[in-house]
Each structure stands twice: as structure tokens, then as C-alpha cells.
Amino acid sequence: xxxxxxxxxxxxxxxxxxxxxxxxxxxxxxxxxxxxxxxxxxxxxxxxxxxxxxxxxxxxxxxxxxxxxxxxxxxxxxxxxxxxxxxxxxxxxxxxxxxxxxxxxxxxxxxxxxxxxxxxxxxxxxxxxxxxxxxxxxxxxxxxxxxxxxxxxxxxxxxxxxxxxxxxxxxxxxxxxxxxxxxxxxxxxxxxxxxxx
Amino acid sequence: xxxxxxxxxxxxxxxxxxxxxxxxxxxxxxxxxxxxxxxxxxxxxxxxxxxxxxxxxxxxxxxxxxxxxxxxxxxxxxxxxxxxxxxxxxxxxxxxxxxxxxxxxxxxxxxxxxxxxxxxxxxxxxxxxxxxxxxxxxxxxxxxxxxxxxxxxxxxxxxxxxxxxxxxx
Numbered sequence: 001x002x003x004x005x006x007x008x009x010x011x012x013x014x015x016x017x018x019x020x021x022x023x024x025x026x027x028x029x030x031x032x033x034x035x036x037x038x039x040x041x042x043x044x045x046x047x048x049x050x051x052x053x054x055x056x057x058x059x060x061x062x063x064x065x066x067x068x069x070x071x072x073x074x075x076x077x078x079x080x081x082x083x084x085x086x087x088x089x090x091x092x093x094x095x096x097x098x099x100x101x102x103x104x105x106x107x108x109x110x111x112x113x114x115x116x117x118x119x120x121x122x123x124x125x126x127x128x129x130x131x132x133x134x135x136x137x138x139x140x141x142x143x144x145x146x147x148x149x150x151x152x153x154x155x156x157x158x159x160x161x162x163x164x165x166x167x168x169x170x171x172x173x174x175x176x177x178x179x180x181x182x183x184x185x186x187x188x189x190x191x192x193x194x195x196x197x
Numbered sequence: 198x199x200x201x202x203x204x205x206x207x208x209x210x211x212x213x214x215x216x217x218x219x220x221x222x223x224x225x226x227x228x229x230x231x232x233x234x235x236x237x238x239x240x241x242x243x244x245x246x247x248x249x250x251x252x253x254x255x256x257x258x259x260x261x262x263x264x265x266x267x268x269x270x271x272x273x274x275x276x277x278x279x280x281x282x283x284x285x286x287x288x289x290x291x292x293x294x295x296x297x298x299x300x301x302x303x304x305x306x307x308x309x310x311x312x313x314x315x316x317x318x319x320x321x322x323x324x325x326x327x328x329x330x331x332x333x334x335x336x337x338x339x340x341x342x343x344x345x346x347x348x349x350x351x352x353x354x355x356x357x358x359x360x361x362x363x364x365x366x
Binding site: 009010013014016017018020021024026029030032033034036037038040041042044045048049052053054055056057058059060061062063064065066067110113114115117118120121124127128129130134135137138139141142143144146147148149151152153155156159160161162164165166167168169170171173174175176177178179180181182185186189193 | 201202205206209210212213216218220223224225226227228229230231232234235238239242243244245246247248249250251252253254255256257260284287288291293294296297298300301304305306310311314315316317318319320321322323326327329330331332333334335336337338339341342344345346348349350351352353354355356357360361364366
């Protein structure tokens with residue numbers, strides 16, 4: 001779905017620009033913009049490279065020194081409350097998924113989350129609709145809490161920020177609010193559905 | 198605030214050293230992984246930055262922002278941050294591209310640049326997540342999952358604005 005909708009979004013962006021350029025008589029500017037944009041992408045990736053590789057290096061140290069395993073153990077009592085009646089296997093995948101999210105290891109978070117979804121699906125008595133636990137997994141991922149938003153900090157340094165990491169505190173605040181709002185709305189929905197049946 | 202980054206670096210390195218880990222080798226392994234991420238980011242970045250810069254040059258972006266800005270002005274959201282809010286739920290690489298454009302246009306330390314940073318740091322590619330995770334289940338009817346995820350997103354955007362505008366974080 002992500003890829004499909006981007007087909008339309010990107011396609012529309014290109015076509016709308018060109019139609020608009022013809023109508024406003026800004027064809028030359030728009031053609032130049034194609035190459036400015038492409039050059040901007042190359043500049044950004046070069047500027048990003050150092051900071052990005054630094055952070056992925058640091059996060060690898062965190063992963064191999066057992067910090068991620070420690071966090072997974074620390075959150076397991078919480079998971080029992082967030083995912084009532086879930087099996088051990090499902091909770092293990094969920095712990096990995098959330099920890100990887102927390103540490104910003106996106107490429108580890110997604111496979112763990114997919115395994116968690118599969119495990120929760122097996123426990124879903126009415127598999128046509130997502131169970132409350134599946135909704136909880138999705139909401140915890142769509143409001144993902146990341147301790148150190150590494151790509152973002154690298155992007156900000158690349159753009160010449162005076163203090164690239166100065167956005168961490170507001171991000172923690174906003175993430176805490178969005179996770180809380182998401183969890184509460186899943187819990188409320190759980191109550192409403194029980195009233196239905 | 199300026200102690201957060203050094204504290205995180207010091208804590209991770211010190212803890213790994215105490216546990217007698219090969220910090221240097223682990224670091225370089227991880228940094229090599231970063232190159233892979235850069236390679237993943239580059240092609241979509243070309244696509245999105247080109248499209249956004251065409252939208253701006255052709256005047257289409259101004260028309261779009263003029264249409265939406267009365268509503269966002271009322272909420273106190275700078276119109277420059279709007280393109281990010283629009284693309285964020287759909288595409289991670291797309292929103293990196295749009296954020297890059299915003300940071301270079303308005304400056305990383307401007308209000309618009311900071312708000313865009315906080316929004317992209319505290320929200321996720323909601324519809325992409327929904328599609329990926331539900332693809333591993335037998336779920337056919339996804340309506341139940343959408344409102345909760347969207348409520349989380351809206352709360353995150355509102356909280357980003359509150360954190361910067363009223364709490365002075």
C-alpha cells in the first residue's frame with residue numbers, strides 16, 4: 001500500500017507541476033528545478049553520510065553490548081498489561097519489535113513486528129477483523145517511540161543546525177503524547193467492542 | 198539540552214567497555230550498515246526532491262498552500278510544514294525528502310524547520326505500517342485499526358506544536 005499510494009502521489013506531483021508550469025508560463029524554471037532537485041538529493045546524501053554512519057555504528061555497539069536485550073526484559077511486565085491473553089511467543093516478538101523501534105533499528109523492527117502480527121493472528125478468534133491485540137501492536141508501531149532519532153539528527157546537522165540534537169526533548173514529549181493517545185484509544189475500542197457482543 | 202548527545206554516546210560506549218565488548222569493531226560494522234541505509238535513501242530522495250522542487254518552481258505549491266493555509270493559520274501551524282504533514286503517513290523516504298527540502302528552505306533552526314523535525318521524529322508512516330503488519334494476518338476488514346492509529350498521529354502533531362510553541366522545549 002505504501003508503494004502503491006506513492007505511485008499516485010509522486011505521479012500526481014510530477015503531472016500537476018508540469019500542467020501548472022505550462023499554465024503559469026514557468027516552464028523554464030520548472031525544467032531547471034528537475035536538475036536542482038536531483039542535485040539536492042546528491043548533496044544531501046553526501047552531507048548525511050558521515051553523521052548517519054556514526055549513529056548506526058553507535059547503535060550497533062548498543063545492540064551487541066546487550067542494551068537492547070536489557071530493554072526487552074525491562075518492558076516485558078508492561079507487555080503483559082498492554083497485550084492481555086497473548087502468548088509467550090507473541091510477546092517475545094513484540095518485545096524485540098518495540099526495542100528495535102526504541103533504538104531506531106528500523107530494519108530489525110519491521111521483521112520482528114511482522115512475526116508478532118503473525119503470532120497474534122493465530123490467537124485471533126475472529127480473524128476477518130483485527131483483534132484488539134493486533135490493533136495495539138499496530139498503534140505502538142505507528143506512534144513508534146525512538147530514543148535517538150538518528151537519521152533526523154544527521155539530516156539536521158547536514159542542513160547546518162546550530163544544535164542538531166536540540167529537538168530530542170520535544171520529540172520525546174510528542175512521542176509520549178501520541179503513544180498514550182493511541183494506547184488509550186485502543187483500550188477504549190476494546191471496551192466498546194465487548195459491549196457489542 | 199546540549200548534554201543529551203554526549204551523555205548518550207558516553208553511556209553506550211562506557212557500558213559496552215565495562216562488558217568487555219569490541220566497541221571499535223562493533224562500531225565499524227554498524228557504520229558499514231549505515232552505508233546500506235544511505236543507498237536505500239538516495240533513489241527515493243532523488244524522486245521526491247525533484248518532484249517537490251518542480252511543484253515549487255511551477256507555482257503549484259503556492260496554490261496548494263494558499264488553499265490550506267487559512268485552516269492551518271488558525272491552528273498556528275506554519276504553512277511551510279504542511280507538505281511534511283501531508284506525506285508523513287504514507288512514505289518514510291518521501292517524508293525524508295520533504296523534510297530535507299524544508300530544512301534547506303527555511304533553515305534547520307527556524308520554527309518551521311524545528312516543527313517539521315519534531316513531527317517527523319515523533320510520528321510514523323502510519324498507512325505503510327498498517328499495510329505491512331496486516332499483510333501477515335488473515336484480516337480483511339481493517340476499519341477497526343485505522344481510527345486508533347490516526348488518533349495517535351494527530352495527538353503527536355498537536356503535541357509537537359505545543360512542545361515548541363507553548364512549552365519552549
